[in-house]
Amino acid sequence: MAAHAENGIRVESFSKVAKQGDVCLVRTSGPASLKSIHGEFQGKRFPIAFNNETGTYEGLIGIDMSTSPETYEIKVIATDGDNRVYSSALSLRVEKVDFGIQALSLPPDMVDLDAKTLERVNQEATKLEALFQISRDEKLWEGVFIRPVEGEISTGFGLNRIINGQQRSQHSGVDLRAEKGTSVLASNQGVVVLVDELFFSGKSVILDHGWGLYSMYFHLSEVLVKEGNLVRTGAILGRVGSTGRSTGSHLHWGIRINGARVDPFALLKTGTL
Ligand SMILES: [Zn+2]
Numbered sequence: 619m620a621a622h623a624e625n626g627i628r629v630e631s632f633s634k635v636a637k638q639g640d641v642c643l644v645r646t647s648g649p650a651s652l653k654s655i656h657g658e659f660q661g662k663r664f665p666i667a668f669n670n671e672t673g674t675y676e677g678l679i680g681i682d683m684s685t686s687p688e689t690y691e692i693k694v695i696a697t698d699g700d701n702r703v704y705s706s707a708l709s710l711r712v713e714k715v716d717f718g719i720q721a722l723s724l725p726p727d728m729v730d731l732d733a734k735t736l737e738r739v740n741q742e743a744t745k746l747e748a749l750f751q752i753s754r755d756e757k758l759w760e761g762v763f764i765r766p767v768e769g770e771i772s773t774g775f776g777l778n779r780i781i782n783g784q785q786r787s788q789h790s791g792v793d794l795r796a797e798k799g800t801s802v803l804a805s806n807q808g809v810v811v812l813v814d815e816l817f818f819s820g821k822s823v824i825l826d827h828g829w830g831l832y833s834m835y836f837h838l839s840e841v842l843v844k845e846g847n848l849v850r851t852g853a854i855l856g857r858v859g860s861t862g863r864s865t866g867s868h869l870h871w872g873i874r875i876n877g878a879r880v881d882p883f884a885l886l887k888t889g890t891l
Pocket residue numbers: 773789791792793869870871
């Protein structure tokens with residue numbers, strides 16, 4: 619790579635430390651004429667593209683909330699018009715977060731599931747996980763992401779839940795308090811890839827923003843979009859409700875990046891791409 623210094627690439631700027639649930643912008647310098655470029659993190663590829671505004675190549679990575687706190691390598695690989703291959707790597711240290719604990723009381727039939735319900739829940743989880751593994755080459759989102767509703771956070775990201783005295787899963791999104799019927803807005807431009815009524819999430823909408831980035835909107839009282847619709851930032855997807863396993867009117871808002879469960883507010887803080 620040193621022999622081709624003029625054409626070389628260099629991962630040059632992003633934080634060297636991240637927290638569980640974080641979103642990191644990966645920025646790479648290099649000539650605008652590269653034929654291909656992509657990144658690799660935790661054994662998965664992630665897309666990188668030239669940003670005219672910054673004159674650098676940029677990509678996003680998500681640090682799943684349960685990522686083991688260690689040092690990871692982020693690799694960027696590029697080829698130029700003569701098929702010369704360049705690579706550059708940087709280490710990223712992931713720090714542990716104390717997400718806190720939330721104790722909840724719920725009706726036992728929402729917690730201790732019978733065999734049939736358990737089968738339904740597992741099928742739904744499998745379907746969603748499969749969806750989040752699909753990464754559309756095209757980047758559909760533009761600029762910064764927005765909050766889908768105003769309102770206080772009632773349950774923060776990553777909380778470890780103790781439900782009816784038993785340890786259950788971590789909270790993989792944020793809950794925003796809002797009146798029933800409040801409009802739920804698309805966080806950014808994307809395609810509606812799921813409209814369904816799920817056991818835990820109730821009436822749900824999932825948007826695919828491309829590049830493996832998904833946003834989800836759960837517990838809606840009403841859905842106003844259909845699968846396949848392309849929606850713009852701020853489009854009304856539906857109304858706040860309390861469907862599924864929910865103790866009151868709120869919006870559960872979640873973000874996935876290449877399968878990683880990340881804090882939606884970490885995405886809001888990330889620079890534009
Ligand atoms: Zn929630």
